[in-house]
Amino acid sequence: MSYFKDEDAYRKLFYHYYPILLNFCTTILNNNEDAEEVVSEVMLKVWTLGENLNQVENLTVYLLKAARNKAYDALRKKSREVTTITISDNIEEYIVDKNSPESLYSGVELSQYIEKTIRALPTQAQLVYRLVREQGLAYKQVTDVLGISLNTAETHMRLALKKIRSALNAYLAEKK
Numbered sequence: 001m002s003y004f005k006d007e008d009a010y011r012k013l014f015y016h017y018y019p020i021l022l023n024f025c026t027t028i029l030n031n032n033e034d035a036e037e038v039v040s041e042v043m044l045k046v047w048t049l050g051e052n053l054n055q056v057e058n059l060t061v062y063l064l065k066a067a068r069n070k071a072y073d074a075l076r077k078k079s080r081e082v083t084t085i086t087i088s089d090n091i092e093e094y095i096v097d098k099n100s101p102e103s104l105y106s107g108v109e110l111s112q113y114i115e116k117t118i119r120a121l122p123t124q125a126q127l128v129y130r131l132v133r134e135q136g137l138a139y140k141q142v143t144d145v146l147g148i149s150l151n152t153a154e155t156h157m158r159l160a161l162k163k164i165r166s167a168l169n170a171y172l173a174e175k176k
Contacts, residue, residue: 027130113171129156
């Protein structure tokens with residue numbers, strides 16, 4: 001394999017995984033600059049692995065684990081604890097007339113409200129939710145990435161969905 005192909009493959013890999021890993025690390029670190037640094041280190045490590053990367057069974061899980069470990073290292077270096085904020089919670093289908101400007105605004109407003117609720121979840125619950133719902137990982141993969149048991153992952157997901165459902169109900173009641 002020529003150097004150019006390696007570079008081209010790395011570029012594709014970088015553009016695909018960088019936003020995913022950045023979002024994941026930002027969730028852990030609660031700081032975008034620190035997350036960018038962590039993700040850059042992980043992606044540099046991937047570049048240095050070269051052909052050894054072929055031995056990785058599941059690249060997504062590998063990268064998420066590497067990012068998690070680097071993020072936790074960064075937290076330890078800063079000697080700070082990630083604070084969690086709790087808020088009220090599960091996304092149920094919210095149907096709007098997509099043709100009216102008011103409904104479009106309401107849909108955007110609802111999406112922002114739901115995202116705010118997700119960001120306010122405890123860190124582990126937020127990570128489990130995002131990995132399962134946004135990244136499409138199976139619970140088993142989430143347990144590998146986060147180093148938690150299947151029961152713990154399911155508990156975090158139940159907590160996340162409960163809080164999102166409560167927040168959504170409060171939002172809908174407010175709009176009536």
